Amino acid sequence: MGSIMGPEAMRAPEVLFVCVHNAGRSQMAAALLERYGEGRIRVSSAGSEPATQLNPAVVEAMAEVGLDISAERPKRLTADAGQAADVIVTMGCGDSCPVYPGKRYLDWSVPDPAGQPLDVVRGIRDAIDQLARGLASELLALQEAGRT
Numbered sequence: 001m002g003s004i005m006g007p008e009a010m011r012a013p014e015v016l017f018v019c020v021h022n023a024g025r026s027q028m029a030a031a032l033l034e035r036y037g038e039g040r041i042r043v044s045s046a047g048s049e050p051a052t053q054l055n056p057a058v059v060e061a062m063a064e065v066g067l068d069i070s071a072e073r074p075k076r077l078t079a080d081a082g083q084a085a086d087v088i089v090t091m092g093c094g095d096s097c098p099v100y101p102g103k104r105y106l107d108w109s110v111p112d113p114a115g116q117p118l119d120v121v122r123g124i125r126d127a128i129d130q131l132a133r134g135l136a137s138e139l140l141a142l143q144e145a146g147r148t
Contacts, residue, residue: 013139014042016085018097022047022074024055024113024121025091028128031067036136040143046081048093050074057121058113065125087139106135 015033017026026045034043051074062069082088082100089106090097099105108131113121 012040012042013086013143014044014084015087015089015135015139016081017043017045017089017091018047018077018093019045019091019112020047020049020093021051021114022077023051023053024058025108025110025124025128026089027054027069027072027074028058028062028113028125029089029091029108029132031062031069031072032129032132033136035067036133037140038136041136041139044075044081044085046075046077048077048097050076055113055121057116057118058125060118061113061121061125064122065129087135089135 017029019026030043030045059070087104091108110127113124
């Protein structure tokens with residue numbers, strides 16, 4: 001058979017981060033996974049009840065690690081986004097996040113940065129950073145295994 005596989009095996013996995021407001025945790029997670037995915041993981045984020053703007057402390061904490069998310073805007077979770085994702089990572093949305101059959105779900109239990117001072121937001125960012133590194137490593141390894 002060799003190592004040639006169809007286009008489906010070569011497709012980048014899609015990860016969707018979901019929280020309630022899409023103004024903090026899910027935005028940080030998406031930016032960090034995008035960084036660690038090296039262009040080989042498709043990443044998006046959305047909220048079940050999106051806020052009007054990103055949390056300013058989140059924007060500042062991300063800038064400190066070289067990621068400018070200031071142009072991002074909270075987005076509403078749509079059925080299309082849920083259906084397109086291979087992996088859906090929920091972040092504190094509980095019952096307000098719909099379930100899409102046949103998807104792999106992860107729940108990252110990290111505190112909500114809303115209303116928190118920058119020092120606390122940095123800690124939340126760092127916790128998400130570790131989770132994003134682990135997920136990127138796993139998905140890239142699976143992707144490599146599928147290509148051999």
